[in-house]
Amino acid sequence: MKIISWNVNSVRARINNILDYIKKEKPDILLLQEIKTQDENFPYDNFKTIGYTSHVFGQKSYNGVAIISKVEVKNINRDFIKDDLKQSRIITGEIQLQKKKIELVNIYVPNGNPIDTAKYDYKKNWLKKFITNIKKKLLKNSNLLIAGDFNIIPEKIDVYDFKRYEGDALGKLEIRKKFRELINLGFEDVYRLKNKDKQEYTFWDYFASSWQKNYGMRIDHFLVSNNLLENITSININKKPRSKIKPSDHTPIELKIN
DNA sequence: ATGGCTGAGCTACTCAGA
Numbered sequence: 112m113k114i115i116s117w118n119v120n121s122v123r124a125r126i127n128n129i130l131d132y133i134k135k136e137k138p139d140i141l142l143l144q145e146i147k148t149q150d151e152n153f154p155y156d157n158f159k160t161i162g163y164t165s166h167v168f169g170q171k172s173y174n175g176v177a178i179i180s181k182v183e184v185k186n187i188n189r190d191f192i193k194d195d196l197k198q199s200r201i202i203t204g205e206i207q208l209q210k211k212k213i214e215l216v217n218i219y220v221p222n223g224n225p226i227d228t229a230k231y232d233y234k235k236n237w238l239k240k241f242i243t244n245i246k247k248k249l250l251k252n253s254n255l256l257i258a259g260d261f262n263i264i265p266e267k268i269d270v271y272d273f274k275r276y277e278g279d280a281l282g283k284l285e286i287r288k289k290f291r292e293l294i295n296l297g298f299e300d301v302y303r304l305k306n307k308d309k310q311e312y313t314f315w316d317y318f319a320s321s322w323q324k325n326y327g328m329r330i331d332h333f334l335v336s337n338n339l340l341e342n343i344t345s346i347n348i349n350k351k352p353r354s355k356i357k358p359s360d361h362t363p364i365e366l367k368i369n
Numbered sequence: 370a371t372g373g374c375t376g377a378g379c380t381a382c383t384c385a386g387a
Contacts, residue, residue, distance in 0.1 A: 120375075148377090173385065328387080
């Protein structure tokens with residue numbers, strides 16, 4: 112089974128790029144973040160035409176996540192954490208993989224910049240609540256797959272110039288510790304597990320020729336619970352979509368699980 | 370490099386992103 116996570120930075124502005132990508136990569140499940148639209152304007156029909164069902168948790172203008180799937184996804188939940196600002200940032204659902212019932216958790220973590228504002232506190236509190244609820248969920252189901260845009264640079268190797276980001280909401284130690292805390296509940300950062308010393312990114316800014324200069328960062332992740340590790344066959348960051356016309360500033364990360 | 374570039378909502382300009 113192929114599961115892909117992609118922050119598309121507007122599903123409507125990106126629809127042709129996304130459809131081309133699906134036709135080429137044929138994911139079973141596509142987890143989208145930053146769809147930037149409310150449910151009623153989501154392009155359900157475009158996905159339906161090529162055989163996919165859309166489960167959407169939208170929001171006008173900002174945020175928004177969705178699960179696009181060829182396989183059955185049960186028990187869709189849009190209330191995984193209590194979000195004080197009522198932002199649409201998590202959608203979860205269950206899939207069946209042989210004997211295992213897997214809980215998929217698709218997230219778009221708040222950015223948190225600038226750090227001396229309420230936005231940073233919102234990110235910290237959001238992550239705190241998220242970790243608490245993941246801990247609870249693990250007690251009920253040991254097969255958890257968390258994917259999405261974490262807005263966290265886990266380690267120095269995960270950004271082109273760490274010094275520029277160690278005071279930033281994406282690279283601050285306090286935030287990176289939250290990522291470690293999550294891992295320590297019993298997860299693996301699959302990309303880093305399979306690529307010990309490789310320096311690859313999932314995001315490049317639109318400005319200052321960041322893409323051309325490879326000034327990027329790895330902030331989109333797949334975390335799998337230890338119980339699912341034996342099922343993972345590969346993980347790949349696919350840079351091609353970032354080089355297209357009208358690209359998202361993020362590129363997809365592709366996981367194979369059997 | 371606290372800038373510059375893109376999208377949404379709206380239809381001039383702000384907000385948000387990372």
